[in-house]
Amino acid sequence: MPDTPLAGRHVLVTAGPTYEDIDPVRFLGNRSSGRMGFAVAAAARAAGARVTLVAGPVALDAPAGVERIDVRSAAQMHEAVMAALPADAYVGAAAVADFTPATVSGHKIKKGPGDAGLVLELVRTRDILADVAAHPRRPALVVGFAAETGNLEANARGKLDAKKLDLVCANRVGVPGSGFESSDNTLEVYWNGGHRRIGPAPKAAVAAELVGLVAGRLVDPTTGRPRP
Numbered sequence: 001m002p003d004t005p006l007a008g009r010h011v012l013v014t015a016g017p018t019y020e021d022i023d024p025v026r027f028l029g030n031r032s033s034g035r036m037g038f039a040v041a042a043a044a045r046a047a048g049a050r051v052t053l054v055a056g057p058v059a060l061d062a063p064a065g066v067e068r069i070d071v072r073s074a075a076q077m078h079e080a081v082m083a084a085l086p087a088d089a090y091v092g093a094a095a096v097a098d099f100t101p102a103t104v105s106g107h108k109i110k111k112g113p114g115d116a117g118l119v120l121e122l123v124r125t126r127d128i129l130a131d132v133a134a135h136p137r138r139p140a141l142v143v144g145f146a147a148e149t150g151n152l153e154a155n156a157r158g159k160l161d162a163k164k165l166d167l168v169c170a171n172r173v174g175v176p177g178s179g180f181e182s183s184d185n186t187l188e189v190y191w192n193g194g195h196r197r198i199g200p201a202p203k204a205a206v207a208a209e210l211v212g213l214v215a216g217r218l219v220d221p222t223t224g225r226p227r228p
Contacts, residue, residue, distance in 0.1 A: 004048025005215035011044040012087035012139070013037055014094035014128070016056030018074040022120065023105035030095050034058035036145075036185055037093030039207035041066050044091075047211050052087070054080045056094055074100060074125035081128055086137040089214050092129045093145050093169075100125050130163045141218055143210075146170040156190050166217065167191050169198075169210065189213065 015037020019027040041053040042063035051066045062068035071077045099122035133142045146156045156170035169187045186199035
């Protein structure tokens with residue numbers, strides 16, 4: 001395979017967390033640093049792809065040559081991803097919130113005398129990964145990520161089937177050298193009938209191997225068939 005196996009391809013990547021506002025001061029978020037998704041974007045660009053990176057709120061510089069679109073919420077990320085299609089491959093590495101407050105207060109919520117607590121009503125966010133996989137302009141390859149604390153393979157393969165993905169990259173959070181707030185990662189990559197472990201290794205190295213796997217599985221536009 002040449003050094004730029006993704007030349008002429010468009011790869012769409014999401015990275016980082018989303019922040020779901022409660023009021024002008026507070027939000028619901030998670031611990032995603034965005035490093036894994038940014039590393040995937042850099043590796044795809046190094047492999048010759050035109051890369052669009054939709055990034056949640058992170059303190060990272062965009063990789064050289066990558067088009068970056070900054071968003072804050074899950075709804076904004078959904079809108080940006082759909083607008084960026086079509087693409088040859090989609091890699092959903094962002095840790096997108098599953099729930100968002102039903103209403104957002106225009107003012108800081110204050111505690112009053114005798115208040116015992118605060119109840120938030122949460123509603124489901126739109127499922128970006130499933131919507132990309134079901135889109136009329138569906139990328140030839142749709143790759144999801146699954147951050148798990150247990151039952152790694154069962155949960156990952158369940159996501160693979162339920163959302164009709166081509167690949168799912170699972171990692172165990174809360175353990176050293178993997179997942180959030182770490183410079184290293186270990187991915188268990190699953191597809192129908194197969195599995196590969198990538199890492200443990202620095203996220204840049206993990207991303208390079210994952211992008212090689214993506215490049216090898218993309219559909220050849222001249223034949224309409226998956227590459228061997």
